[in-house]
Amino acid sequence: MSARHIYVAVTGASGSPYARRFIQAAEERFDEVGLSISSNAWQVFREELGLDLRPDTFEVAALLGRPSSKIRYYHLRDMSAPYATGSIPWDAMVIVPCSMGTLARITHGISDSLITRAADVALKERRKLIVVPRDTPLSTIHLQNMLALAQAGAVVMPAAPGFYRRPQTIDDLVDFMVSRIMNHLL
Secondary structure, eight states: OOOOEEEEEEOSSSOHHHHHHHHHHHHHHOSEEEEEEOHHHHHHHHHHHOOOOOTTTOOHHHHHSSOOSSEEEOOTTOTTSGGGOTTSOOOEEEEEEEOHHHHHHHHTTOOOSHHHHHHHHHHHTTOEEEEEEOOSSOOHHHHHHHHHHHHTTOEEOOOOOOOTTOOOSHHHHHHHHHHHHHHHHO
């Protein structure tokens, strides 16, 4: 079996706990994990997780609390990254959380960053693309964009944790969503 390789993108929607936990889970289950973080996501990390992370000095250990040899960070503007081309094989992409702005740019083919270009590559190469929007309420434009993206082949999985397992902590809610995402990848 060949190495399993996933690309994870974090955008500026609320949901940093989902992102951090998914990155940890991806590291456990995949051989290689590429990671990019949008411009607005850095501020959300500060507000939601209390982490003062910066794109030009970012180290995975600052996000996970420990180093990782499997996770490689790619700057948002690094168009030489392997995810910017269909010529280099990788298995899947997850955008967690996915802002409505990012979702709209992907839906309309606007590849203005490594994240949106990689999503474009995933769609054109028929690779698995999962987007996890975290916004409410949804406008008609949001709904139309999500429908168009699903029709193009992406899995649209809003961050809507279930309560039937009787979660006791926020971590339980986060783990529910991460488990749902993983179920669609493995």
